[in-house]
Amino acid sequence: MTGQSTVDIVHTSVLRSEAFEYLVGEGATGLYIDATLGEGGHAEYFLKRNDSIVIAGVDADESIMRVARKRLEPLQNRVSFYLMWFNQFFAEYPEDLPRPEGILFDLGISTFHYEKGERGFSFSRDEKLDMRLQSGLEISAADIVNEYPESELADLIFEYGEERLSRQIAKGIVTARRSGRITSSLKLADIVWHSVPPSYRYGRIHPATRTFQALRIAVNGELVRLEQALDSGLSVLKVGGRMAVISFHSLEDRIVKRFFAQKNKSCTCPPEWPMCKCGGQRIVDILTRKPVRPGAEEVSLNAPSRSARLRVIEKVHEGEL
Numbered sequence: 117m118t119g120q121s122t123v124d125i126v127h128t129s130v131l132r133s134e135a136f137e138y139l140v141g142e143g144a145t146g147l148y149i150d151a152t153l154g155e156g157g158h159a160e161y162f163l164k165r166n167d168s169i170v171i172a173g174v175d176a177d178e179s180i181m182r183v184a185r186k187r188l189e190p191l192q193n194r195v196s197f198y199l200m201w202f203n204q205f206f207a208e209y210p211e212d213l214p215r216p217e218g219i220l221f222d223l224g225i226s227t228f229h230y231e232k233g234e235r236g237f238s239f240s241r242d243e244k245l246d247m248r249l250q251s252g253l254e255i256s257a258a259d260i261v262n263e264y265p266e267s268e269l270a271d272l273i274f275e276y277g278e279e280r281l282s283r284q285i286a287k288g289i290v291t292a293r294r295s296g297r298i299t300s301s302l303k304l305a306d307i308v309w310h311s312v313p314p315s316y317r318y319g320r321i322h323p324a325t326r327t328f329q330a331l332r333i334a335v336n337g338e339l340v341r342l343e344q345a346l347d348s349g350l351s352v353l354k355v356g357g358r359m360a361v362i363s364f365h366s367l368e369d370r371i372v373k374r375f376f377a378q379k380n381k382s383c384t385c386p387p388e389w390p391m392c393k394c395g396g397q398r399i400v401d402i403l404t405r406k407p408v409r410p411g412a413e414e415v416s417l418n419a420p421s422r423s424a425r426l427r428v429i430e431k432v433h434e435g436e437l
């Protein structure tokens with residue numbers, strides 16, 4: 117590959133070549149959607165590996181899209197940009213675009229957000245506790261932390277963070293906020309730290325990691341948007357086209373796995389019916405019976421890739437539009 121970018125890039129794309137092989141391949145032509153453009157790492161790689169494809173890149177976050185625009189400038193005649201939520205993009209699929217040959221989702225947030233997001237995604241520096249990918253969202257992380265009743269806060273941390281100490285953490289937050297509004301990421305991380313027993317503080321991850329994940333998911337409605345976008349994305353996808361999803365935690369992966377399995381079923385009649393009456397046809401083939409995981413080398417070079425899982429389907433029938 118030639119023409120290295122001079123833009124300051126901080127995110128290392130995960131499972132890049134695996135995603136390319138499954139989704140695009142050498143001989144492909146036509147339009148591909150990168151539904152989570154980020155800094156444009158996957159898009160740049162795909163465009164450079166196959167010069168017969170074009171890409172529409174979608175991202176909700178304006179600041180990261182500025183980086184992608186700059187990075188992809190040398191390829192600008194083969195890429196278009198859509199600053200919007202991916203569920204909104206597929207629901208209102210642009211009339212001037214053909215149906216895509218492939219769709220990539222690389223879920224969650226980017227290293228960019230931790231290092232340069234300046235919205236409290238990270239607790240390694242002191243930032244305003246916000247976590248909104250788009251400023252138009254009504255509720256910030258600080259609103260949740262300072263205003264939710266204790267039990268709702270605990271449920272949210274449990275459900276979206278899969279945090280078994282959610283009740284203790286919610287109690288710690290509610291006690292701390294009596295002395296003043298919690299507005300900084302470091303402050304919140306410190307409150308979580310002091311809410312959990314010492315034995316929990318020195319594990320593989322910082323004790324606030326799951327709480328921060330839960331807040332980010334809640335603020336940006338990540339799981340609902342994912343469910344909607346998988347469904348509307350699949351409707352938009354050409355028959356014979358592929359959808360690839362890279363997920364980073366079990367909540368995302370479960371949604372993806374279930375959705376793919378559901379669309380892979382030929383019959384959707386209730387299980388208690390003795391015979392199939394729906395005459396349904398399978399909408400997708402699952403190309404990855406087991407998720408593809410990064411190899412030891414990728415993990416050693418890029419630690420955040422260790423939790424990545426890639427699942428891919430091919431659309432074989434139109435289904436209901």
Ligand SMILES: C[S@@+](CC[C@H](N)C(=O)[O-])C[C@H]1O[C@@H](n2cnc3c(N)ncnc32)[C@H](O)[C@@H]1O
Nearest residue numbers: 129152154155156157158175176201202222226
């Ligand atoms: C893991 S990063 C993508 C990295 C990119 N593939 C690369 O190689 O540079 C995920 C991106 O998706 C965006 N994102 C997350 N949820 C989104 C949503 N619902 N709609 C649109 N963009 C979203 C984030 O802003 C972030 O930039």
